Structures are given as structure tokens and as C-alpha cells.
Amino acid sequence: MPPGITLAADAPELSAANTGFMLICSALVMLMTPGLAFFYGGMVRVKSTLNMLMMSFISLGIVTVLWVLYGFSLAFGTDHGSLIAWDSDYVGLGNIGLTQLWDGYTVPVYVFAVFQLMFAIITPALISGALADRVKFTAWALFVTLWATIVYFPVAHWVWGTGGWAFELGVIDFAGGTAVHINAGAAALGVILVIGKRVGFKKDPMRPHSLPLVMLGAGLLWFGWFGFNAGSWLGNDDGVGALMFLNTQVATAAAMLSWLVYEKLRHGAFTTLGAASGAVAGLVAITPSGGSCSPLGALAIGAVAGLLCAMAVGLKFRFGYDDSLDVVGVHLVGGIAGSLLVGLFATGGGQSDAKGLFYGGNLDQLGKQAAGVGAVLAYSFLASAVLALLIDKTIGMRVGEDEEVGGIDQVQHAETAYDFSGAGGGTAPRTTTAVPGPQPQSAASSAAKQKTKKVDA
Amino acid sequence: MKLITAVVKPHRLDEIKEALQAFGVQGLTVTEASGYGRQRGHTEVYRGAEYTVDLVPKIRIEVLVEDDDAEQLVDVIVKAARTGKIGDGKVWTLPVETAVRVRTGERGPDAV
Numbered sequence: 001m002p003p004g005i006t007l008a009a010d011a012p013e014l015s016a017a018n019t020g021f022m023l024i025c026s027a028l029v030m031l032m033t034p035g036l037a038f039f040y041g042g043m044v045r046v047k048s049t050l051n052m053l054m055m056s057f058i059s060l061g062i063v064t065v066l067w068v069l070y071g072f073s074l075a076f077g078t079d080h081g082s083l084i085a086w087d088s089d090y091v092g093l094g095n096i097g098l099t100q101l102w103d104g105y106t107v108p109v110y111v112f113a114v115f116q117l118m119f120a121i122i123t124p125a126l127i128s129g130a131l132a133d134r135v136k137f138t139a140w141a142l143f144v145t146l147w148a149t150i151v152y153f154p155v156a157h158w159v160w161g162t163g164g165w166a167f168e169l170g171v172i173d174f175a176g177g178t179a180v181h182i183n184a185g186a187a188a189l190g191v192i193l194v195i196g197k198r199v200g201f202k203k204d205p206m207r208p209h210s211l212p213l214v215m216l217g218a219g220l221l222w223f224g225w226f227g228f229n230a231g232s233w234l235g236n237d238d239g240v241g242a243l244m245f246l247n248t249q250v251a252t253a254a255a256m257l258s259w260l261v262y263e264k265l266r267h268g269a270f271t272t273l274g275a276a277s278g279a280v281a282g283l284v285a286i287t288p289s290g291g292s293c294s295p296l297g298a299l300a301i302g303a304v305a306g307l308l309c310a311m312a313v314g315l316k317f318r319f320g321y322d323d324s325l326d327v328v329g330v331h332l333v334g335g336i337a338g339s340l341l342v343g344l345f346a347t348g349g350g351q352s353d354a355k356g357l358f359y360g361g362n363l364d365q366l367g368k369q370a371a372g373v374g375a376v377l378a379y380s381f382l383a384s385a386v387l388a389l390l391i392d393k394t395i396g397m398r399v400g401e402d403e404e405v406g407g408i409d410q411v412q413h414a415e416t417a418y419d420f421s422g423a424g425g426g427t428a429p430r431t432t433t434a435v436p437g438p439q440p441q442s443a444a445s446s447a448a449k450q451k452t453k454k455v456d457a
Numbered sequence: 458m459k460l461i462t463a464v465v466k467p468h469r470l471d472e473i474k475e476a477l478q479a480f481g482v483q484g485l486t487v488t489e490a491s492g493y494g495r496q497r498g499h500t501e502v503y504r505g506a507e508y509t510v511d512l513v514p515k516i517r518i519e520v521l522v523e524d525d526d527a528e529q530l531v532d533v534i535v536k537a538a539r540t541g542k543i544g545d546g547k548v549w550t551l552p553v554e555t556a557v558r559v560r561t562g563e564r565g566p567d568a569v
Contacts, residue, residue, distance in 0.1 A: 205508045207501065267507070269502060273503050273504055310505075313504045314506075317506065
């Protein structure tokens with residue numbers, strides 16, 4: 001998060017324009033989580049579509065509650081030792097005035113809190129893509145709760161909170177390359193090394209069941225990402241938000257193209273999944289860097305990220321870890337690429353005065369970026385692996401093998417995503433007993449029986 | 458009587474139908490089918506991971522004809538179905554013991 005915008009010598013006043021802009025940005029970022037759900041949901045097999053959607057959706061529930069209770073305080077309260085924050089005024093989001101401004105900005109604390117909440121929601125949801133088909137829903141819900149508390153809130157403070165060590169060191173992470181994408185990608189790697197591969201990994205075909213859903217999800221992500229990125233300046237008084245908006249579009253386009261070209265040369269076709277994945281890779285990479293590079297820099301960052309991520313998604317087959325939907329390949333690799341490239345492409349205009357190597361700077365900024373990347377990667381990887389291990393040893397992380405093969409939707413959610421039984425002309429009316437065992441006959445069910453009798457007669 | 462069965466590429470159906478009509482064939486049966494021959498389906502690529510899809514869509518055409526016409530009709534179908542590319546399909550004939558037109562009860566060649 002950038003240092004405060006001080007437009008005049010006087011203390012900032014509430015800006016209706018910035019406040020309205022930020023509320024819209026927050027809503028855009030909220031839309032990214034359902035978008036992510038569809039992006040992931042289309043990539044799994046039919047039998048686990050709902051579980052994939054739910055793993056994202058539940059984050060909207062759990063993290064929101066945590067955020068009100070103590071999350072905002074842990075991430076954005078008063079600094080304690082550069083590692084964690086706390087402010088009892090923020091507990092329960094109480095003791096905050098309606099027009100009380102976020103320190104140094106022109107928007108209310110509530111606006112900042114709600115905008116940051118959306119970031120906190122999507123970050124754990126990102127991890128779920130690596131865990132497709134095989135994790136108990138209760139274990140996942142518990143993991144989200146603990147992970148948000150122990151990993152996300154502190155890391156958000158390091159990177160964006162006043163007094164956080166990475167923030168004070170001068171690590172540039174405009175909208176979350178480190179706090180969101182590297183954090184989620186490293187966590188995904190930590191968890192999958194603990195829980196292991198899907199049954200049939202590398203043997204059974206695990207083709208995406210609906211590429212249109214993947215494209216819909218990628219489109220929603222792309223759209224919502226404008227709020228994610230352009231909103232991270234908390235206002236648009238000086239054009240930095242607009243630069244970020246433009247760079248978001250430019251890098252995403254470049255990454256989509258470079259992924260597709262790589263794919264055509266390497267595998268012979270321009271695929272839909274490649275276009276969607278390349279776009280997401282570009283969005284990830286521009287997130288930390290877009291406020292500090294030029295549009296031409298964004299073009300280069302996007303192109304490099306698209307290429308690197310396209311190459312990285314094959315690593316799971318080489319090394320044998322089952323990163324089901326390539327969270328490591330896209331978010332970790334894309335996040336690292338974007339965060340480090342700041343050290344090369346930062347122009348010294350825009351968000352920060354720091355100049356990258358290509359713009360008359362030296363290797364200083366690259367070193368700072370590497371420190372931020374390394375620390376978040378290591379902490380998130382280790383803490384997530386330990387959390388997964390703890391949950392695995394207590395309530396167990398995985399569903400049974402037969403349940404996994406049969407389909408996690410049925411077992412964990414008592415639902416299936418699609419009803420194929422009526423395909424080709426519908427089915428005859430049937431009376432089904434929803435609850436087994438004897439029960440009083442309801443008026444509705446006896447009416448249905450009478451109706452059936454009439455048809456029979 | 459003979460039964461000619463042809464399993465061919467779906468997009469050649471119109472050509473085959475026209476060729477059969479030009480020859481004077483009165484009726485035929487078409488079903489959707491899937492399967493593979495020597496080419497073994499096709500490959501799909503998802504983020505670099507390749508999947509072999511064995512069963513590819515085909516259509517199956519069945520025509521009941523008199524013995525004298527069978528050989529010539531096979532040639533007609535083969536000519537209409539051929540694209541020269543792999544996966545064009547196969548045509549074969551079987552002897553038929555009897556055939557009955559349901560509406561009139563006619564039997565044998567009269568029912569064809």
C-alpha cells in the first residue's frame with residue numbers, strides 16, 4: 001500500500017469522489033471471488049464442481065466474520081515490533097466514526113476496511129485450486145480460519161501496514177503480488193506437500209469439465225481486477241490509479257498472447273484454457289508492479305510472466321506434486337516474476353520514487369523486492385504446511401479414497417452440479433422419499449400420490 | 458438381399474445421402490456413433506498436459522439393397538464418403554435372410 005496522499009498542507013478531508021470510487025472498487029474485488037470459483041470450478045471434473053465453487057464461496061463467509069472480529073485489527077492496527085498489529089478500537093470494527101478518515105487518506109476507515117476485506121477473502125480462496133477433489137470441507141473451513149489469522153493478517157501488515165517491516169524497508173507491493181499471490185501460492189505448495197496427490201494423478205484423465213465456465217471466471221477476474229489494482233491507491237487524485245488501470249489491461253493482454261504463442265509452438269494449438277490462464281498470469285504479475293512501471297514496462301512484465309507461467313505449469317508433472325489447478329504455476333511464479341521485475345522496471349514516477357535497474361537505478365530495489373518475496377514465501381510455505389499437518393493429525397485433511405473417486409460433491413455437499421437424468425426429453429414424474437424412515441404423510445405428498453394414481457388409472 | 462453398413466465422418470452425410478438418392482435408393486437408417494480405427498482418436502492439450510480421446514464421433518448408415526446392386530452401392534458410398542484424410546471410416550455388407558415391410562406385409566425384395 002502506498003504512502004499517504006497529502007494533497008495540501010492541511011490534513012486531508014473526506015473526498016466524496018474517492019469514497020465513491022473506492023466503494024465501487026471494493027464491489028469489483030468482491031466479484032473476483034465468485035469469478036475465481038467459476039475459473040476453478042470449470043477446470044475440475046464434473047463430480048467435484050460444487051466443492052470447488054464452495055471452497056471459494058466459504059471464504060466470503062469465514063473471512064468476513066474474522067475481519068470484523070479481529071482481522072482488521074491484526075492487519076491494520078497499531079504496529080507492534082514490525083511483525084504484527086493490534087488496535088482495540090478496531091475490534092468488532094467498533095469505535096470508528098462514520099467520517100473518520102484512514103490515516104493520511106481522503107476516504108473513511110470503513111471504506112479502507114471493506115476494500116481490504118475483499119483482499120483477505122480472495123487470498124485463501126486462491127489456495128483452494130491446488131487442493132481440488134480431495135479435501136474435507138470442514139478441514140478446509142478450519143484451514144481458512146487458521147490461515148487467515150496466522151498467515152494472511154500478519155503478512156498484510158508486513159507489506160502494507162505502517163510499521164510493517166517490508167513496508168518500512170521499501171518493498172514495493174502495489175496491490176498484493178507478495179501479500180496475496182506469493183502468499184497463496186507458497187501456502188498451496190506447503191499444503192499439497194502434506195496432503196499428497198489426487199487418486200489417479202498422472203494416470204487418469206483429469207480434463208476440465210467446462211471451459212466456458214473457466215472463460216467466464218477468467219473474464220470476471222479480469223474485470224474485478226481493475227478494482228483490485230486501480231483501487232489500491234485509495235483514490236485517484238493524481239492519476240496513479242489510472243496508470244494502474246491501464247497497466248493492468250496492458251500486462252494482461254501481453255501475458256495472454258505470450259502464453260498462447262508458447263503453447264502454439266510447444267503443443268500445436270491456441271487453447272481456451274491457455275488464453276484464460278495467460279490472462280490470469282498477467283493480472284498476477286502486474287499486481288505488485290503496475291503502480292511503478294510505464295505501460296511499455298507493463299507490456300514486458302506481462303509478456304515475461306505469461307511465458308514463465310506457461311512453462312511453470314508443467315513442473316508438477318516433472319516433480320510429482322499435485323498442484324491440481326496450477327496455483328503454484330500461475331500465482332506463485334507470476335507473483336514472484338511481477339515482484340522482482342519491479343526492481344528492473346520501476347520508473348521512479350508513479351507510486352514511488354524508487355528506480356529500477358532499467359531506469360537509471362541500481363540493484364537496490366531488486367534486493368528489497370527479493371527480501372520481501374523470500375520472507376513471505378518462506379513464512380507462508382512453512383506455516384501453511386504446519387497448519388495442514390496439524391489439521392491432518394486431528395480431524396484429517398482428506399476424504400476417503402472411495403469418496404474421492406466417487407465424487408466429493410455427493411459426499412461433502414449432498415448435491416451434484418448437473419442433472420443429466422432428464423437429458424433428451426425429461427423424465428416421468430416420480431415420487432421420491434427425501435428422508436428415510438417412517439414419517440407422517442404431509443398433505444403435499446398424499447396429493448402427489450393421488451395424482452400418480454389418477455395417471456395410472 | 459444385402460445390408461450395407463457404413464461408419465463414416467459425420468460431415469459427409471449429406472453427400473452420401475445425395476449419392477444414394479441419385480442411385481435410386483428409397484430409404485436408409487442413420488445413427489450417431491462413436492469409435493476409432495487405426496488412427497486412435499485424437500489428442501487434446503490442457504495447459505501442456507496431453508489427453509488422448511479415443512472415441513471420436515461418427516455416423517453409421519444402414520441401407521438394405523438387392524444383391525445385384527450391393528457392390529455398386531458400396532462404391533457409391535465409398536466415393537461420397539472419401540476425403541482422403543485419416544479417419545474416413547469403413548463400409549461393409551452382410552447377407553440378409555428376410556425383410557418385411559410392416560405396413561403391407563410384403564416380403565423379400567419387394568420389401569426393400
